Amino acid sequence: MKVVVIGSGVSGIQATVQLLKKGIQVHMIDIGNESQYPNNFLPNQSFSKLRSNDDNQHRYFLGDNLENITFDNLRTANKLSPLKKHVISTDIFDKFVLNRSFARGGLAAAWGAGAVPLRQEDLAYLPFGLDEISPYYKAVTRDIGLSGKNDDFGKCLPDCCDLQPPLLLDTPSKSLYDNYKRKNSSLNSSGFYMGKSWLALVSKENLNRDTYNYNDMDFWGDANTSVYRPEWSLKLLESNPNFTYSGGLEALKFSESKSKVSVYVKSTRTGKRNIINGKALMLAAGVPGSAKLAMISTQHYGYKNAVPIRTNAYSYCPCLYPSMIGKSLKDARCSLAQLSILFSPYNNPKETIFSNIFSYRSMFKYK
Numbered sequence: 501m502k503v504v505v506i507g508s509g510v511s512g513i514q515a516t517v518q519l520l521k522k523g524i525q526v527h528m529i530d531i532g533n534e535s536q537y538p539n540n541f542l543p544n545q546s547f548s549k550l551r552s553n554d555d556n557q558h559r560y561f562l563g564d565n566l567e568n569i570t571f572d573n574l575r576t577a578n579k580l581s582p583l584k585k586h587v588i589s590t591d592i593f594d595k596f597v598l599n600r601s602f603a604r605g606g607l608a609a610a611w612g613a614g615a616v617p618l619r620q621e622d623l624a625y626l627p628f629g630l631d632e633i634s635p636y637y638k639a640v641t642r643d644i645g646l647s648g649k650n651d652d653f654g655k656c657l658p659d660c661c662d663l664q665p666p667l668l669l670d671t672p673s674k675s676l677y678d679n680y681k682r683k684n685s686s687l688n689s690s691g692f693y694m695g696k697s698w699l700a701l702v703s704k705e706n707l708n709r710d711t712y713n714y715n716d717m718d719f720w721g722d723a724n725t726s727v728y729r730p731e732w733s734l735k736l737l738e739s740n741p742n743f744t745y746s747g748g749l750e751a752l753k754f755s756e757s758k759s760k761v762s763v764y765v766k767s768t769r770t771g772k773r774n775i776i777n778g779k780a781l782m783l784a785a786g787v788p789g790s791a792k793l794a795m796i797s798t799q800h801y802g803y804k805n806a807v808p809i810r811t812n813a814y815s816y817c818p819c820l821y822p823s824m825i826g827k828s829l830k831d832a833r834c835s836l837a838q839l840s841i842l843f844s845p846y847n848n849p850k851e852t853i854f855s856n857i858f859s860y861r862s863m864f865k866y867k
Contacts, residue, residue, distance in 0.1 A: 501524050501525065501779045501780070502524070502525040502526070502527060502777075502778045502779055503519055503524055503525070503526050503527070503778055503779065503780045503781070503782060504526075504527050504528075504529065504761060504763050504776055504777075504778035504780070504781050504782070505526055505527070505528045505529070505781075505782045505784055506528075506529045506530075506751045506763065506781070506782070506783055506784060506785045506789075506790075506793065507528075507529075507530060507606060507783070507784035507785040507786065507789070507790075508528060508530040508532060508604055508605055508606055508730055508734060508745075508784075509601070509605065509606025509607060509608055509730055509784060509786065510606065510608045510644075510730055511784040512528065512530075512606070512730075512782070512784030512785075513605075513730040513733045513734060513737070514640050514643065514644075514733075515782055515784060516528060516737060516743065517639075517643060517733060517737070518636070518639065520737070520740055520742055520743060523742070524742070525742045525743075525744075526742065526743050526744070527744045527746065527776060527778060528743070528744065528745045528746065529746050529749050529751050529763060529765060529776060530604060530745065530746065530747050530749065531602040531603075531747070531748065531749065531750055531768055532602075532603070532604040532745075532747030532748060533586045533587075533602050533603045533604065534586065534603070534604050535583050535584070535585075535586050536586070537582065537583050539722075540723075541559075541560070541583060541721065542560055542583060542717070542720060542721035542722075542723045543560075543723060544713075544715070544723035544724055545715065545717075545723075546714075546715040546716060546717070546831065546832070547715060547716040547717055547720075547861070547862040548716070548831050550717075559582070560581070560582070560583075560720060560721070561581065561582075561720070562582070563582035563585075564582070567582060567585060568580075568581065568582050568585070580610055580719075581719060581720040581721065583720065583721040583722075584609065584610040584719070584720075584721070586603055587601055587603040587607065587609045587610040588600070588601055588603075588607070588610065589601065589602055596809075598788060600786055600788055600789060601786065604731060604734070604747060605729050605730040605731040605734065606730060606786065607786070608728070608729060608730050609729055609730070609731065610719070612718075612719075612836055612837060612856075613699045613700040613701055613718070613727050613728060613836055614697065614698070614699060614700075614836075614837055614840075614856060615641075615644070615646055615698055615699065615700040616657060616698050616840070616854075617637050617657055617658050617660055617661055618630070618633075618658075619656075619657065619658055620658070621850070630658055630660070633660075634658065634660035637658075637660040637661050638660060638661060638662055641661040641662050641663070642662050643733065644700045644728040644733075645664055645700060645701055645702040645703070645706065645709065645726075645728055646661055646662065646663055646664060646698060646699070646700055646701075647663065647664045647665060647666050647667055647698070647699050647701055647702075647703040647712075648661075648663045648664075648666055648696060648697070648698035648699070649663065649665075649666045649695060649696045650663070651695035651696060652684055652688065652693040652694060652695045653693050653694055653695025653696070653697075653839075653840050653841070653842055654695050654696075654698070655693075655695075656693050656842045657698070661698075663698075664702065664703045664704050665703050665704060666696035666697075666703070667696070667697075667699065667701075667703055667712060667714075667834050667836075668714070668832075668834075669696070669838055669839070670829065670830060670833040670834065670838060670859050671824070671827070671828075671829040671830050672821050672824045672829070672859055673838035673839055673857060673859060675821070675823065675824065676821065676839065676857070677694065677696075677839055680694045690845075690846075691843055691844040691845050691846055691847040691848070692841070692843050693841065693842045693843070694839055694840070694841050695839065695840060696838075696839060696840070697836070697837035697838060697839060697840040697856060698840065699727075699836055699837065700727070700728040701726045701727045701728060701836075702725075702726045702728075703726075708732070708736070709725045709726060709732060710724045710725045710726045711726060712724070712726040712727075712834070713726065714832035714833055714834060715832075716832075716833050716834065716835050716861060716862045717835065717862065718834065718835035718836050719835050719862070719863060720862070727836070746765075746776070748767055748768050748769050749765040749766070749767060749768065749774075750765060750766045750767075750768055751763055751764070751765055751785065751793060752764045752765060752766055752773075752796075753793065753796045753797040754781055754793065754797045755797065756781075760777045760778065760779060761777070761778050761779070761780060761781040762775050762776070762777050763775065763776045763777075763778070763781065787809070788809070791807060795807070819857075833859060833861065835858075835859075835860070835861075835862055835863065836858070837856035837857065837858055838856075838857050838858060838859055839856070839857040840854070840855070840856050840857070841853075841854070841855040841856075841857070842854055843855070
């Protein structure tokens with residue numbers, strides 16, 4: 501049996517891992533855009549050392565052609581480093597902005613590695629429950645690595661993941677967390693819970709990946725392989741004889757019969773068209789990409805058959821921590837989320853607000 505998977509992001513890669521474990525052949529179709537810069541472009545050094553001592557630092561932060569200097573709206577794609585510019589493609593509409601990825605490894609090639617399992621109340625309107633997906637959470641977290649802790653925040657989440665130790669907090673976050681712990685009883689009674697962020701990374705020794713190094717370069721490149729990128733799994737999969745990866749292919753549509761599924765593809769390099777057949781198909785091309793493929797293939801694509809996009813609104817809120825003014829800070833730190841907050845007013849799970857706290861030193865000071 502052969503399954504065709506469209507997309508190389510986290511969903512497509514992790515589904516492939518499970519299929520191959522069952523002895524099923526997988527053919528992955530992917531556009532698979534890659535960075536114009538080589539893998540060893542970024543030195544494995546801390547942000548502060550690069551900014552202080554490296555004569556080529558402008559290349560890592562601004563790009564050889566200064567492509568990371570932008571003067572238009574600071575949308576997500578414009579905040580990516582030169583090494584990550586290829587990851588996001590942005591479409592701007594009247595009322596919303598759509599970020600998609602055609603990169604090898606999908607959006608997770610540049611993500612912030614936040615990995616929080618869904619709770620039972622999050623699955624209330626879906627045709628499956630937490631009991632059914634919990635075994636897969638355990639399998640995925642063993643593969644990608646997940647650091648976290650069963651503290652006040654962790655206890656709000658289902659116990660279905662194999663956790664590695666949480667990362668060390670930087671100086672401001674540790675102070676904030678210590679203050680929270682002195683008042684957590686009264687805050688918990690109001691539905692406010694804080695704890696160390698759950699992140700898809702390796703925080704202890706692993707045979708296949710680096711241990712986290714606190715260089716504060718997580719959004720700039722991958723000189724260290726601790727933070728999970730689907731690329732790490734994809735490289736291992738390519739040595740499996742039951743796996744085929746076809747990059748540079750755009751999936752146009754698919755058709756189904758009793759004996760097979762046919763995927764119609766076009767080369768992004770030559771424009772040549774081809775058909776790839778399999779027994780089953782898995783759409784893992786992101787929400788908009790998968791929806792578009794499904795609608796085109798079932799002849800429902802067009803304005804009259806528009807489908808709503810449901811997404812959670814989010815906001816960035818800059819904060820100043822006055823008690824830190826004038827105090828020395830540890831240089832070793834993480835660019836990813838430091839602390840996570842789950843706030844359910846009056847402990848009503850239907851009104852839950854989720855927040856992450858970052859210390860964006862390198863993201864603010866690179867220019």
